[in-house]
Amino acid sequence: MHIDLYNTNGKIFVGELTFTHCGGTDTFTPQDWDRRLGDLWEVNNIK
Numbered sequence: 001m002h003i004d005l006y007n008t009n010g011k012i013f014v015g016e017l018t019f020t021h022c023g024g025t026d027t028f029t030p031q032d033w034d035r036r037l038g039d040l041w042e043v044n045n046i047k
Contacts, residue, residue: 004015020026028034 002016002018004017006013006015028037
């Protein structure tokens with residue numbers, strides 16, 4: 001897990017949480033899992 005933290009005027013802010021190895025760019029074995037996991041995302045709701 002990777003967490004980006006920022007200290008701005010004494011306040012801590014979280015910039016990003018990364019829960020995957022290689023920042024989500026690693027390949028899956030078997031490759032079918034790449035599609036299975038990708039299908040769980042509802043990209044129409046991302047703003």
